[in-house]
Amino acid sequence: MTATHSCSDAASRAGSASVKPSLAVIGSGIAGLSAAWLLKQKYDVTLIESHDKVGMGVFSVDYQSAGVDNRIDIPLRVFCDGYYPNLLALYRHIGVEIEAGDHAGVFFDHRGKEVLHYGNVALGRYRFSLPKLKSLFSWRAWRLMLAFRRFNRLAQQALLTDEQLRQKTLQQFLQQQQIDGEFTEQLLLPVLAVTCTCDYHSILNYPADVILAYLTCGVWQFGIIHARNGVDDIVPRLTQGIQVQTGQTVQSVRSCGEQLQLTLADGQQQRFDQVVIACQAQQAAAMLDGFDQQQAWLRQVPFETSTMMVHTDSGFLPQQGKGCSAVSYCLPPQGRQRPQVSVDLTKAIPRYRQQGTVFQTWHPTFEPGAGQLLAKVAFTRPLVTLESRAAMQQLRQQQQQQCDNRLWFCGSYLADKVPLLDAAVDSSVAVAEALGVEIPWQAAGH
């Protein structure tokens, strides 16, 4: 067999052979899980994960209180109609139940004074955000809400008419449109810093169209939803029929004749016909041996690290959380780059409502009181810049066009959108399509 053949040759060889070709997926976050699940149609799939549990559920903690046992996923992983077409189609196809959560939110300035407080009202499939009573009588809240309306209108207009938008950063868009500074500092950047889990300056460096497309996708109209029973319900559905090797770290991937050879941290070597690397960009770059061009593209993806804590300490909220909503933003003093944001899980997620109050705090600025910490996790998260987007576009093109490919990449950093769950599934759908695999929900016409 020669090293070059057409994509359809590769697909039909995979489909017609009585023994399926072997394929390894490295990394079991949602990108790896969805890739493995799609590709098992035509390949004998082995999923390799460095943690002892499948990646998506690796940081979940058990929480017992008020006589109820529950598992808390870290991070929570919420989503919305409008921005998650691939994730929603996948979850619906495999039977994951989805429900709405409460996304009411309150913003406090760094002295603990309320800036804006909104609730959500359901009307059919729509969930509107409306100001709470105190905010109705606050000039500051009204200024922010009016600035938000103006921003939204300009964002929609720019997405439709500004041909240069793809070349601009968010900062350039904000300056050109003279977006109100108070709105940017007190509402826009804090919300986006949480969505993208990064500093304000990284948000300002995002391509403007990526952020504007996210903000105008329906997140304000349709509200926030989540998988009703969490990761424990998702992982078994996605790993059915797949060999899963946990506790195995891949150190290197290199060509070996017509196959690819993986070297694991314990020295073991495994060969596969195809390999999909579904780790973060910097992790993928580090394991490549002899794929210089792909490595150079992957190294263009910046990333940031941050901390998430699960705890029961209401001292993280002004007035011990009295009168707070599901999500509380504590804005940083001038010059600091991230807000401290706490989600009261007993308000946000129906399955925790019977339990004692428990919070998930992103970017905590102090430690919880004694005995109140349930988990503390450090995450890395990719960012998007104009340069990284161009590099990922080249990587995607190379994957689609070079038909003798044996090495594939997927992950939330690869799609041309905010690196959230949908971007990860989007990237695995692209790999599956390039390998001639039918996407079941597309075939079913969803």
Ligand SMILES: Cc1cc2nc3c(=O)[nH]c(=O)nc-3n(C[C@H](O)[C@H](O)[C@H](O)COP(=O)(O)OP(=O)(O)OC[C@H]3O[C@@H](n4cnc5c(N)ncnc54)[C@H](O)[C@@H]3O)c2cc1C
């Ligand atoms: C704090 C926080 C909150 C978030 N909240 C949301 C949210 O509410 N909604 C949303 O849509 N998105 C959210 N996200 C983003 C979302 O979690 C990511 O988009 C998603 O996890 C990306 O999935 P992935 O599969 O691309 O990567 P990952 O989840 O990072 O998976 C990569 C996997 O590869 C494994 N791995 C790495 N190196 C190796 C190796 N050498 N060998 C073997 N295995 C390896 C890792 O252990 C990991 O399990 C959040 C992110 C963070 C950090």
